[in-house]
Amino acid sequence: MTVPLLGPQAVAPVVVASRNAVKINAISAALRQAFPGVRHAVVSADSASGVPDQPFGDAQTLEGAYNRIASVAALPQHRGSLLCAIEGGIGWAASPPASAAAALAALAPQDTWQQQQQQQQQQQRRQLECFAWCVVRAPGGACSHARSASFALPPAIAEIILEQGMELGAADVAVFGRVKSGQGIGTIGQLTGSLITRTSYYEHVALMALVPLLNPGLYPGFAAPAPAAPGTAGQEASGGS
Numbered sequence: 001m002t003v004p005l006l007g008p009q010a011v012a013p014v015v016v017a018s019r020n021a022v023k024i025n026a027i028s029a030a031l032r033q034a035f036p037g038v039r040h041a042v043v044s045a046d047s048a049s050g051v052p053d054q055p056f057g058d059a060q061t062l063e064g065a066y067n068r069i070a071s072v073a074a075l076p077q078h079r080g081s082l083l084c085a086i087e088g089g090i091g092w093a094a095s096p097p098a099s100a101a102a103a104l105a106a107l108a109p110q111d112t113w114q115q116q117q118q119q120q121q122q123q124q125r126r127q128l129e130c131f132a133w134c135v136v137r138a139p140g141g142a143c144s145h146a147r148s149a150s151f152a153l154p155p156a157i158a159e160i161i162l163e164q165g166m167e168l169g170a171a172d173v174a175v176f177g178r179v180k181s182g183q184g185i186g187t188i189g190q191l192t193g194s195l196i197t198r199t200s201y202y203e204h205v206a207l208m209a210l211v212p213l214l215n216p217g218l219y220p221g222f223a224a225p226a227p228a229a230p231g232t233a234g235q236e237a238s239g240g241s
Contacts, residue, residue, distance in 0.1 A: 011039045015078050017047035017068035017085035022186070026202035027084045033203075034210045045078070047071045049087060054167040058133070061089025062145060065135040073137060083137040084209075086202050090161065090168055093129040093152055128158040130168065130187060132202060134209040142221030146208035148201060151188060 014031060016024045024044050031040045048071045049055070049064035065087035072083055131150040137143045153161075153168075160171040172187045186198025212219035 011041050013081040014040050014042045015072055015081045015083050016042060016044050017072045017083060019044050019046060022184075022198050023086045023202060026086070026199045027206050029199070029203045030206035030210060034207060034214055045072050045075070047085065051087075054161070055087060055089040057089065057091040058131070058147065061087050061091075061131070062133045062135075062147075064089070065133045065145065066143075069135050069137050069143070080139050082139060082213075084134065084206065086132055086134045086206065088130070088132045088168070090128050090130050090153065093127040093150070095127075126155065126158055126162060128153045128161065132205050134202070134205040136206075136209040136213065138213060138222045140221060142212070142219070144209050144212045144219070144222070146205055146211070148205035148208075151191070153187070154191070157187070 012031075012035070014027070016027050018024065024042065028040065028042050031038075031042070047068035050067035051060050051064040055061040055064050065085045068085035068087065069083050072078055072085075129150040129152050132148040133145060134148075135143060135145045154175070156175050157168070157171045160166050160174055161168065164171075166174070168187060172190070176190055184198070185194050186201065188201050189197040212222040216222045
């Protein structure tokens with residue numbers, strides 16, 4: 001593995017296209033893991049996704065992340081910085097292969113099999129999953145993106161989103177009775193008992209998006225963040241998306 005040529009005292013400017021503390025902290029943690037010998041001056045910036053507040057499907061979610069990068073890249077003060085954006089989305093979950101599902105169902109007692117068939121048919125029509133996309137833009141302009149793992153949303157949350165048009169965060173509050181779910185452990189944290197939090201979930205996808213920067217010799221166009229003047233300080237602001 002080729003590691004970017006940055007000295008131990010280098011300061012790499014990084015811009016997170018969000019004011020959301022969870023996203024900022026996740027990207028900061030990913031950078032510390034990926035480049036332990038580099039000091040990162042992380043700042044946050046307002047950005048526009050250009051997609052609905054609750055993106056639906058991979059294409060729309062990825063578009064939102066790229067739009068955030070583009071809105072930040074257009075500002076002259078961010079030239080020479082590593083730009084990062086994360087966009088969370090939801091979409092239809094994949095259905096199990098019909099042949100495999102039928103084979104498994106056939107192993108159950110007849111009455112149980114019929115119940116399972118009815119339940120599966122109902123769930124498959126309305127099954128939603130949650131995921132995220134991360135986009136990274138190197139100082140030289142090359143971009144990388146990666147998708148997170150996905151997980152199924154509980155039917156109670158999916159029904160609220162589909163029938164009432166709520167965002168995931170609002171549906172989460174309606175089901176779990178929490179406030180500002182997007183700023184805390186998130187839906188994934190609630191469902192896993194904090195085994196995975198929203199921050200660690202985003203941290204993982206950020207690390208995958210950084211793969212070309214970890215291997216610039218294998219990915220043409222990628223270079224390490226250019227060192228800035230010593231003493232540059234990063235700010236981590238909290239707030240919106």
